[in-house]
Amino acid sequence: MSKKILVTGGTGYIGSHTVVELQESGYEVLVVDNLSNSSIEVLDSIEKITGIKPYFEQFDLADQKKTDDFFQRNSGIEAIIHFAASKAVGESVEKPLLYYRNNLVTMMNLLECQIKYGVRNIVFSSSCTVYGQPNKLPVTEETPRKDAESPYGNTKRVNEDILHDTIFANPQLCGIALRYFNPVGAHPSALIGELPLGVPQNLVPFITQTAAGIREELKVFGDDYDTPDGSAIRDYIHVVDLAKAHVVAIKRLLNGDNKKNYEVFNLGTGNGVSVLEMVKGFEKATGVKLNYKIVGRRAGDIEKIWADTTFANQELGWKAEKNLEETLSSAWKWEKHVRGIK
Ligand code: NAD
Ligand code: WQD
Secondary structure, X not given: XXXXXXXXXXXXXXXXXXXXXXXXXXXXXXXXXXXXXXXXXXHHHHHHHHOOOOEEEOOOOOOXXXXXXXXXXXXXXXXXXXXXXXXXXXXXXXXXXXXXXXHHHHHHHHHHHHHHHOXXXXXXXXXXXXXXXXXXXXXXXXXXXXXXXXXXXXHHHHHHXXXXXXXXXXXXXXXXXXXXXXXXXXXXXXXXXXXXXXXXXXXXHHHHHHHOOOOOOEEEEOOOOOOOOOOOEEOEEEHHHHHHHHHXXXXXXXXXXXXXXXXXXXXXXXXXXXXXXXXXXXXXXXXXXXXXXXXXXXXXXXXXXXXXXXHHHHHHOOOOOOOHHHHHHHHHHHHHHHHOOO
């Protein structure tokens, strides 16, 4: 009998890739999503990849009654992977209450249901944004968290504390917080990827839309940072490598291999790549010349961050495998699929 895993936000970018990896690892996946930032067609794409259409319910996890009702009707859930959240940094600055309500209330509703219905395990989507601009690089899990630059980043830090403190008070629970660095790319089938809704805030979707002629030019936000080429550095990780890490984290919890009831892991490649290196890397990987212009820094941006992945490598036995060329090619293949470009 396959073990049942609830994936909240499972029609979203990272969630859909994780559903694929879970199904391909033999898990039975249930998806809950309110489709506020994804579309129901993603379920058909998942089925095209794995042959299995996941069980799906559409509702707002910030609705306590609907969330409780879901758990009342769906017994036997062994673990939750909690992706569902609002994630646009800029929007969170304009609408802080929407972000605090959505991201914190969904977390609290799920934890209350875990306690009430005996769902022991949860994997939580956190973010390297909790580190702010670290003083020392690469960043380990012991690097002190800082006040985030945005309400969104704050919800990640506060949710880590909510999870930690709830587990401390309810030691039957076990949780893993995964701090993602910069997820990019798409499934090699190009059937799932990051949905292009509105003007992309993130670098890679903006690069691929510029390459597709949808955007006039890419603006490179700053070349006066204290980095080799002056542009900012990040740790870009292929979304499929990230998805595989969630399967490993679930296995760790279900097998009881976790050393503590609350664990945190950095999920990055361990390599820092600059914006200009991403531009050059995309041109090399795809043969498409990018139209870009250097402009001033973007408010709120940090200068440089990349992960020390030793703990995840050793404890999870997981390591990012895909290189930058493969990652950028997959992003371009997805863009061409979405735009019907040959
Ligand atoms: P996404 O927006 O593609 O996926 C989130 C999904 O959650 C969407 O399908 C959305 O419809 C759903 N959702 C949001 N609020 C909901 C609610 N109240 N009830 C039910 N469903 C709800 O985002 P993503 O990039 O896949 O991110 C997934 C998680 O990873 C988020 O928690 C995000 O904060 C975190 N994360 C993302 C990144 C990144 O760069 N993409 C980096 C670090 C952390
Ligand atoms: C990467 C680099 C930009 C766009 C954000 C969130 C973080 C997480 C991941 C949710 C930066 C530069 C970008 C552009 C550019 N999301 N850039 N031109 O800011 O590292 O992280 O997404 O958890 O919380 O903060 O990612 O892709 O926006 O930017 O020059 O048009 O690319 O300045 O240096 P970021 P990003």
